[in-house]
Amino acid sequence: MVTLAAADARAHGAPVAAEQEDLPAEGSFSLRDVSVAYGRDRVIEGVSMDIPPHAVTALIGPSGCGKSTLLRCLNRMNDELGNVRVGGHITLDGQDITGKAIDPVDLRMRVGQVFQRPNPFPMTIFDNVVYGPRTQGIRGRDELQALVEESLRSAALWEEVKKSLKKHAFELSGGQQQRLCIARALATKPEVILMDEPASALDPISTQQIEDTIASLKDDVTIVIVTHNMQQAARISDRTAFMLRESLEEPAHLIEVGETRKMFTNPDDARTESYITGRFG
Amino acid sequence: MMTPSRRRKARIAETTARMLLGSMALIVVGIALFVVGYIVYRGAGALDWQFLTDVPRNRGREGGIFPVVIGTVWVVGGTAAFALPVGILAGVYLSEYAPKGFATRAVRLAITNMAGVPSIVYGLFGLAAFVLLAGIGRSILAAALTLACMTLPVVITATEEALRQIPQDLRQASLALGATKFRMIRTVVLPAAAPGIITGSILGLARAAGETAPILFTGAVFQMRRIPDSPLSQFMALPYHIYTQVTSVPEWNPDLVWGTALVLVGGVSLVSVAAATWRAFQRRKIAW
Amino acid sequence: MVILAAIALFLAINAIRALREAGLDTMLSGTLWYPTSDPGKFGMLPLVLGSLLVTGIALLVSIPVGVGAAVYISEFSRGAVKDVLKSIIEFMAAVPSVVYGLIGVAVLIPLVKDVFSLPSGLTALTGGLILGVMSIPTIVSISEDALHAVPMDLRQGSAALGNTRWQTTFKVTVPSAGSGIFAAMMLGLGRAIGETIAVLMLTGNAAVIPDSVFESVRTMTGTIAAEMGEVVQGGLHYSVLFTVGLVLFVITFGVNLAADLVLERQRKRWRR
Ligand SMILES: Nc1ncnc2c1ncn2[C@@H]1O[C@H](COP(=O)(O)OP(=O)(O)OP(=O)(O)O)[C@@H](O)[C@H]1O
Numbered sequence: 001m002v003t004l005a006a007a008d009a010r011a012h013g014a015p016v017a018a019e020q021e022d023l024p025a026e027g028s029f030s031l032r033d034v035s036v037a038y039g040r041d042r043v044i045e046g047v048s049m050d051i052p053p054h055a056v057t058a059l060i061g062p063s064g065c066g067k068s069t070l071l072r073c074l075n076r077m078n079d080e081l082g083n084v085r086v087g088g089h090i091t092l093d094g095q096d097i098t099g100k101a102i103d104p105v106d107l108r109m110r111v112g113q114v115f116q117r118p119n120p121f122p123m124t125i126f127d128n129v130v131y132g133p134r135t136q137g138i139r140g141r142d143e144l145q146a147l148v149e150e151s152l153r154s155a156a157l158w159e160e161v162k163k164s165l166k167k168h169a170f171e172l173s174g175g176q177q178q179r180l181c182i183a184r185a186l187a188t189k190p191e192v193i194l195m196d197e198p199a200s201a202l203d204p205i206s207t208q209q210i211e212d213t214i215a216s217l218k219d220d221v222t223i224v225i226v227t228h229n230m231q232q233a234a235r236i237s238d239r240t241a242f243m244l245r246e247s248l249e250e251p252a253h254l255i256e257v258g259e260t261r262k263m264f265t266n267p268d269d270a271r272t273e274s275y276i277t278g279r280f281g
Numbered sequence: 282m283m284t285p286s287r288r289r290k291a292r293i294a295e296t297t298a299r300m301l302l303g304s305m306a307l308i309v310v311g312i313a314l315f316v317v318g319y320i321v322y323r324g325a326g327a328l329d330w331q332f333l334t335d336v337p338r339n340r341g342r343e344g345g346i347f348p349v350v351i352g353t354v355w356v357v358g359g360t361a362a363f364a365l366p367v368g369i370l371a372g373v374y375l376s377e378y379a380p381k382g383f384a385t386r387a388v389r390l391a392i393t394n395m396a397g398v399p400s401i402v403y404g405l406f407g408l409a410a411f412v413l414l415a416g417i418g419r420s421i422l423a424a425a426l427t428l429a430c431m432t433l434p435v436v437i438t439a440t441e442e443a444l445r446q447i448p449q450d451l452r453q454a455s456l457a458l459g460a461t462k463f464r465m466i467r468t469v470v471l472p473a474a475a476p477g478i479i480t481g482s483i484l485g486l487a488r489a490a491g492e493t494a495p496i497l498f499t500g501a502v503f504q505m506r507r508i509p510d511s512p513l514s515q516f517m518a519l520p521y522h523i524y525t526q527v528t529s530v531p532e533w534n535p536d537l538v539w540g541t542a543l544v545l546v547g548g549v550s551l552v553s554v555a556a557a558t559w560r561a562f563q564r565r566k567i568a569w
Numbered sequence: 570m571v572i573l574a575a576i577a578l579f580l581a582i583n584a585i586r587a588l589r590e591a592g593l594d595t596m597l598s599g600t601l602w603y604p605t606s607d608p609g610k611f612g613m614l615p616l617v618l619g620s621l622l623v624t625g626i627a628l629l630v631s632i633p634v635g636v637g638a639a640v641y642i643s644e645f646s647r648g649a650v651k652d653v654l655k656s657i658i659e660f661m662a663a664v665p666s667v668v669y670g671l672i673g674v675a676v677l678i679p680l681v682k683d684v685f686s687l688p689s690g691l692t693a694l695t696g697g698l699i700l701g702v703m704s705i706p707t708i709v710s711i712s713e714d715a716l717h718a719v720p721m722d723l724r725q726g727s728a729a730l731g732n733t734r735w736q737t738t739f740k741v742t743v744p745s746a747g748s749g750i751f752a753a754m755m756l757g758l759g760r761a762i763g764e765t766i767a768v769l770m771l772t773g774n775a776a777v778i779p780d781s782v783f784e785s786v787r788t789m790t791g792t793i794a795a796e797m798g799e800v801v802q803g804g805l806h807y808s809v810l811f812t813v814g815l816v817l818f819v820i821t822f823g824v825n826l827a828a829d830l831v832l833e834r835q836r837k838r839w840r841r
């Protein structure tokens with residue numbers, strides 16, 4: 001309940017910096033025996049792991065092993081797909097977020113998402129950023145203005161667009177659009193941001209900028225990122241989880257999760273090592 | 282390997298087919314050009330300011346078509362007032378909310394089928410349902426309701442089509458920000474789909490403006506002294522005016538009738554072209 | 570859906586009196602249509618045959634021209650030419666039927682009269698010709714859609730075997746789109762049989778069973794349009810006209826439903 005109230009207060013822009021100190025780990029997930037099936041196709045099974053707050057956790061694994069699927073469990077986006085069944089328990093800051101325990105709409109204000117392809121809404125930069133806050137009912141012009149600046153600054157886009165907030169978002173470059181999407185996700189003041197291959201559609205320079213942004217966001221939010229780029233995972237994440245679907249008949253499992261440095265230098269599992277060193281996947 | 286003679290045969294067949302098919306296309310083009318050219322050629326002479334602002338005199342053999350144009354505008358406006366809200370809501374429901382089952386498929390099939398029902402049958406329906414049963418009487422309102430039923434499938438289809446074009450990840454972005462499905466549709470999906478919906482609807486309305494059969498028994502009159510002043514008054518309309526001139530006025534004045542046809546075709550095409558151009562322009566601006 | 574059901578319902582309710590007093594089979598098989606004599610004779614056969622004759626003529630015109638033009642547009646033209654051709658088709662579809670009727674009155678009636686040296690140009694042929702023109706856009710655009718839906722790799726596969734463009738079109742593309750083209754013809758038929766104003770202005774409207782295309786005929790649609798204005802509401806004649814509407818509705822409904830089902834099956838086929 002404490003967290004809920006805090007999230008509520010933050011959502012309405014009240015100063016919470018002082019409170020933040022005594023809160024128990026904010027934006028931490030705990031997954032217990034999570035499984036997902038699309039219809040009859042069991043995609044992942046038995047995933048148990050903790051995602052610590054204010055850190056970057058990378059999900060890696062070969063294509064089709066269910067990384068995106070697992071990510072979507074964390075903000076209940078799987079609900080939108082129809083024939084999905086999710087089993088096991090997931091808590092966010094100790095609160096159950098599966099089943100009827102929580103309204104997915106409320107959850108998604110606390111857990112933002114950035115997608116693979118930049119997907120700004122067809123409206124101005126300003127309107128994109130304030131979309132979430134407006135959804136939460138924030139209407140005050142000054143308050144929205146402040147949120148826009150703060151979010152765009154955090155996403156390292158402010159300097160580039162501060163003079164053209166009324167420009168259509170589609171006039172930005174791909175990398176700028178993706179940072180706009182990050183700003184858009186930040187504007188609701190989430191505890192967590194999920195990123196599904198956020199840089200895979202971008203050029204190296206834009207990728208670099210996104211990575212820098214992620215590094216600077218760690219202090220404020222928990223980040224869970226899916227990536228196919230091993231160097232990227234090694235560069236930006238604190239912890240790494242490796243998933244693998246060993247055959248199409250079987251669901252994917254979590255093979256190993258731990259400190260990124262350890263995973264990349266001295267993994268416990270031989271399969272992790274071969275994947276990271278590029279022997280398969 | 283192809284023998285030379287077979288290859289020659291193939292080439293001859295190719296040329297013949299090309300010419301034959303091309304001539305079919307040419308026939309179509311010829312007909313269309315003839316239609317435009319002929320209407321303009323016969324109608325342009327009558328077109329002047331007086332024609333557009335005067336009332337018909339001497340049973341339409343002289344004077345202008347002002348009340349006729351106004352009547353058509355009224356009816357089409359009324360049609361839009363009914364067909365747009367209902368059609369857009371139905372389209373949104375069908376493409377965003379309706380469960381993907383047999384029932385939805387059946388409804389879709391019914392809607393496409395509605396588009397194929399002859400317009401005279403809509404006229405009968407309008408007469409029985411709106412004029413008589415609902416007691417509205419022959420009026421702009423009854424005619425507009427009748428035409429709205431006819432235009433509905435076009436609006437619904439245009440809405441569904443436009444919504445289908447909106448990328449899935451845009452919807453997901455909105456949901457992931459904590460928007461409810463309704464808010465997502467209202468703030469992201471509908472605005473982005475608006476050009477397609479509006480243009481498709483305008484094309485449907487333009488067609489409704491040219492229909493004669495559905496308004497035959499639901500409110501159009503041959504002649505009236507005043508401009509319609511309420512939705513319950515009867516009205517004159519461009520297509521009906523042409524029809525009655527040709528079939529019921531002995532010694533009808535071809536200049537004025539062709540002028541009326543030119544105004545009708547010109548108006549309808551102008552609006553359609555404007556709508557289509559606007560959509561193309563919007564599409565270029567928002568390329569997914 | 571509701572509206573469709575409502576249309577059927579209203580037609581049926583209003584047709585009940587006629588069905589009860591005159592009987593559907595007597596009406597459908599009756600060869601005499603004298604609605605205003607006393608007692609009225611409501612044999613619909615001349616009207617049904619009139620509609621079929623005019624529609625038949627229309628399809629003889631519009632199917633070859635329409636399908637040919639669609640194949641040309643889809644397979645042999647590209648770029649700006651293709652766009653222009655498609656806009657022209659759209660324009661033709663947007664011209665109101667009363668205007669086609671007017672053109673028929675001004676051009677076709679004298680032409681038919683002179684060419685075949687008839688006493689009058691108001692014939693089934695005249696109506697059928699203009700109706701053919703009017704159903705061309707439907708046939709072209711639906712056929713073109715069907716051809717367009719045929720996957721490109723099918724054509725490339727054929728071309729890679731050394732077939733010319735026409736051979737590919739004739740052996741692969743058109744057969745693949747066959748059911749769609751068939752549906753286009755059905756929809757064209759539905760459009761032609763339901764058309765009212767233009768035929769009313771051109772066919773002369775004599776309610777007799779025609780012997781040749783040079784005679785005047787009266788269609789179902791034309792009958793409703795011409796007579797509904799003069800009948801007593803709720804009377805037998807009124808009710809009979811609703812029965813005509815009901816017959817028309819059932820025919821077009823069947824034709825359109827068949828076409829839609831064919832189209833839907835075809836769409837499924839190419840969706841992978
Ligand atoms: N909406 C869906 N319906 C049915 N099956 C799905 C759906 N989404 C994903 N799947 C299946 O679930 C499995 C995991 O998919 P997921 O997208 O989670 O993999 P991923 O690890 O993110 O892959 P990638 O690295 O290619 O993005 C795949 O086998 C895929 O076919």
Ligand SMILES: [Mg+2]
Nearest residue numbers: 067068069196
């Ligand atoms: Mg993925």
